Amino acid sequence: MTISRRDVLLGGAGLAAGIAGSQLIGQGPAFAQAAPKFTPEKGASLRVLRWSPFVKGEEDAWLANTKKFTEATGIEVRIDKESWEDIRPKAAVAANVGSGPDIIWVWFDDAHQYPDKLLDVTPLANSLAQQYGGWYPGLEGYAKRDGKFIALPLSAIGNAICYRESWVKEAGFSEFPKDTKAFLELCKALKAKGHPAGFTLGHGVGDGNNFCHWVLWSHGGKVVDENGKVVVNSPETIEALKYARELYQTFIPGTESWLDVNNNRAFLAGEVSVTANGVSLYYAAKNDPKLADMAKDIKTTNMPIGPVGQSVELHQTTSAVIFKYTKFPQAAQAYLQFMYDKPQFDAWLEGASAYCCQPLKAFASNPVWTSDPVHAPYAKASETLRPNGYAGPLGYASAAVMADYIVVDMVAEAATGQRTPEEAAKRAEARANRYYRV
Amino acid sequence: MTEMAMPQSRARTGSSWLASVGQGRNLLGLIFMLPAAVFLLVFLTYPLGLGVWLGFTDTRIGRSGIFIGLENYQSLWGDHVFWLSVFNTVLYTTVASVLKFALGLWLALLLNQHMPFKAFFRAIVLLPWVVPTVLSAIAFWWIYDAQFSIVSWALVKLGLIDHYINFLGDTTNARAAVIAANVWRGIPFVAISLLAGLQTIPPSLHEAATLDGATPWQRFRYITLPMLTPIIAVVMTFSVLFTFTDFQLIYVLTRGGPLNATHLMATLSFQRAIPGGQLGEGAAIAVAMIPFLLAAILFSYFGLQRRRWQQGGAD
Numbered sequence: 213m214t215i216s217r218r219d220v221l222l223g224g225a226g227l228a229a230g231i232a233g234s235q236l237i238g239q240g241p242a243f244a245q246a247a248p249k250f251t252p253e254k255g256a257s258l259r260v261l262r263w264s265p266f267v268k269g270e271e272d273a274w275l276a277n278t279k280k281f282t283e284a285t286g287i288e289v290r291i292d293k294e295s296w297e298d299i300r301p302k303a304a305v306a307a308n309v310g311s312g313p314d315i316i317w318v319w320f321d322d323a324h325q326y327p328d329k330l331l332d333v334t335p336l337a338n339s340l341a342q343q344y345g346g347w348y349p350g351l352e353g354y355a356k357r358d359g360k361f362i363a364l365p366l367s368a369i370g371n372a373i374c375y376r377e378s379w380v381k382e383a384g385f386s387e388f389p390k391d392t393k394a395f396l397e398l399c400k401a402l403k404a405k406g407h408p409a410g411f412t413l414g415h416g417v418g419d420g421n422n423f424c425h426w427v428l429w430s431h432g433g434k435v436v437d438e439n440g441k442v443v444v445n446s447p448e449t450i451e452a453l454k455y456a457r458e459l460y461q462t463f464i465p466g467t468e469s470w471l472d473v474n475n476n477r478a479f480l481a482g483e484v485s486v487t488a489n490g491v492s493l494y495y496a497a498k499n500d501p502k503l504a505d506m507a508k509d510i511k512t513t514n515m516p517i518g519p520v521g522q523s524v525e526l527h528q529t530t531s532a533v534i535f536k537y538t539k540f541p542q543a544a545q546a547y548l549q550f551m552y553d554k555p556q557f558d559a560w561l562e563g564a565s566a567y568c569c570q571p572l573k574a575f576a577s578n579p580v581w582t583s584d585p586v587h588a589p590y591a592k593a594s595e596t597l598r599p600n601g602y603a604g605p606l607g608y609a610s611a612a613v614m615a616d617y618i619v620v621d622m623v624a625e626a627a628t629g630q631r632t633p634e635e636a637a638k639r640a641e642a643r644a645n646r647y648y649r650v
Numbered sequence: 651m652t653e654m655a656m657p658q659s660r661a662r663t664g665s666s667w668l669a670s671v672g673q674g675r676n677l678l679g680l681i682f683m684l685p686a687a688v689f690l691l692v693f694l695t696y697p698l699g700l701g702v703w704l705g706f707t708d709t710r711i712g713r714s715g716i717f718i719g720l721e722n723y724q725s726l727w728g729d730h731v732f733w734l735s736v737f738n739t740v741l742y743t744t745v746a747s748v749l750k751f752a753l754g755l756w757l758a759l760l761l762n763q764h765m766p767f768k769a770f771f772r773a774i775v776l777l778p779w780v781v782p783t784v785l786s787a788i789a790f791w792w793i794y795d796a797q798f799s800i801v802s803w804a805l806v807k808l809g810l811i812d813h814y815i816n817f818l819g820d821t822t823n824a825r826a827a828v829i830a831a832n833v834w835r836g837i838p839f840v841a842i843s844l845l846a847g848l849q850t851i852p853p854s855l856h857e858a859a860t861l862d863g864a865t866p867w868q869r870f871r872y873i874t875l876p877m878l879t880p881i882i883a884v885v886m887t888f889s890v891l892f893t894f895t896d897f898q899l900i901y902v903l904t905r906g907g908p909l910n911a912t913h914l915m916a917t918l919s920f921q922r923a924i925p926g927g928q929l930g931e932g933a934a935i936a937v938a939m940i941p942f943l944l945a946a947i948l949f950s951y952f953g954l955q956r957r958r959w960q961q962g963g964a965d
Contacts, residue, residue: 301924304711326712415905466796468908469818615925
């Protein structure tokens, strides 16, 4: 028996990958040999729908990997892209009508909206986990339902504090505070120096949800408990909202109207000293010669730790799903297996310039995380993330609560003083109960 | 002979059937209407019917629902965000429509005057209407930006204000801002349509009234307005329908924020149905818009029927 190039590539956990994987995580090749082997259907071709890239290098790397796959297998892969917010409706339509792309990169708990329409990829997911040190639990939660993988976690899009180092020093802080209390003091000092902070309190799908979930979770609040019972109206939530009210006083005016782009614009214009964003903000400055000085002054760190005592953040997450309607399930799995293979996945992570955080622990050693100190906080995104429906099960209720901006509105109502923290928590409870159906 | 006659009679029967189809007004009319009827059934009646049906089900994305009667509506009845969106929609439609009518009529009257470059001005007035809504919405997004608003910048530079206006962050300002953007966009439609109506009024009526000593206000009140009423009814019906169902402007500018102060029924319906995955509830919100839209259509219908009202008399 001979091992063709095709076998090696399609095995994914074949010899080359197996050796690489075992070297990386110190495991024996036995795991790698247990990897499933997919035999693409004759005449297979694939269609992938992904979100439009935020970092060009990320898309370039993915396309280059795809080209390698096509060269090795002869399987044509067409990659379409849509604005990131349009993915959800498109994937939903594909699920409903049973026709469309074979693979879609979905967001958050999308896969839990239509689990029975998705291909069970448990063998592939388990083999990748064995090979590469396991999935991060937060990301795994988004991809797993009833013990089965209905998606492959692809990445966490890290969110971190971006700040102007010189202004923080000017405000009397030699280093960025690690806890929420000192963070508030820093923001007050920055505001006094004419360099306010700015965090999104409007209906920004990414930034609004990231910041407001951090406010809630860092103080021990949560929307639901483990059984899906709404517990948002709690003393912890009230404390979180009181904190938000205090923090809001240090913000630049207008943050309650901010959507996802506004904080980038304000930060790059030098209007705010501290915000939270993906690494794309740093690269927007770095790639603009006019902002070279600012780029040198930008530093990043993780969101401060609150009374809960640990780093807890939402982050965006994306997973790759294969729909059951695909005519080429073997080819689709072979494709994903190839793309998760170490050489390809490493290249993709590097191309993304720290925008995408690895879903598998072994890739934490990717050089991208140490190539620039600004990248470092984003390396922890997969580790610190909590699913949006925390601490309850993921499903239509968790998706609906986030889509309806219940947490964002609650924090914004209290922060802006339009409602007392008690009123805001009560209103959020009533709204969440409509979905979790008391 | 009889053998010969048979095929002839058959041929005659065939041609007479064709002739009756060709000449029968009813059947031919039906055949000609069929494509349009199929088109309407497939693209209007079916989606509308499906929407109404979905409103009575608990359909979610990826899961077909079951009939749950009025449960969606009962649930919405107790939802303060839904009622806020109803309030916002009615406020938005009423204020924007009144402003569009008043300013549109004023503009139409101005454009109806003799002035140099009349054709040029008439064409340029249409610009806000022809620019795609999303583009004009993005322009307004910058105009209303909390940090970069040109309006705030100009006012600060002129020394009229000392800090930037929080256009889209304050709930009252945000409502006013989205209404202003909608009015800017909608005025040309009203103005050009009313201008067309104004051109149909015979100048002799105005000349006669002038000779009789009528003031400009009297000419407007007793000639222009009554003659224009039928077209006002049609134009304002369309304007109200467009405004009531507005989506793009809000979606780009605020996404319903801040604190849902600018959420319209259309944007809430989308938010619940697509990102939220609750197709049944989203459809129910959309269906809840129908009574309001029907009321607007009926108002126009009866307005058009009332000849005395059109002619300036009381009902």
